[in-house]
Amino acid sequence: MSLNIQFLREMLAQDSSTINELKALLTKERELLEQRQLQGMQEIVGQKDHLLSNLAYTARQREQLLCSIGLATDLAGWIAFLERDALTLSLIPAWQSLTKEFAECQAANEVNGKMINRSKQTLSHLLNLIRGQVAAPALYTQKGSTTNYSSTHTVTKA
Secondary structure: OOOOOOHHHHHHHHHHHHHHHHHHHHHHHHHHHHHHHOOOOOHHHHHHHHHHHHHHHHHHHHHHHHHHHOOOHHHHHHHHHHHHHHHHOOOOOHHHHHHHHHHHHHHHHHHHHHHHHHHHHHHHHHHHEEEEEEEOEEEEEOOOOEEEEOOOOOOOOO
């Protein structure tokens, strides 16, 4: 892959646009999770998958570029490539912006993941209550370890 600064600029701009779309989808997903509206979630997952595929494709292109010039295919190699000459130095602000936006996406995705996990726990607990399968409470022993306490106490006697 030959060094084409305009191509690299366009790739970074495309990644930035893709990440902005991804952030918007994550925001929409969070709103749906907060409202417990599952309609539309499948579509969001499909769109997220498509956007992540686009990001993976450009990441592979960067790896190929780094391999072709003999640099490591990790973050350190990419930074070394950008700091190589005056033409690539001009790409550093776009790269830094891109990594910042990506970190924001990761944080939003973690929040959504926690919301999904909490919803799963709540749903599982409610289903167990409906089925009559209440989990025994975990209590502490004198030694500080936990144990499941399963005996029953009657509130009243007949």
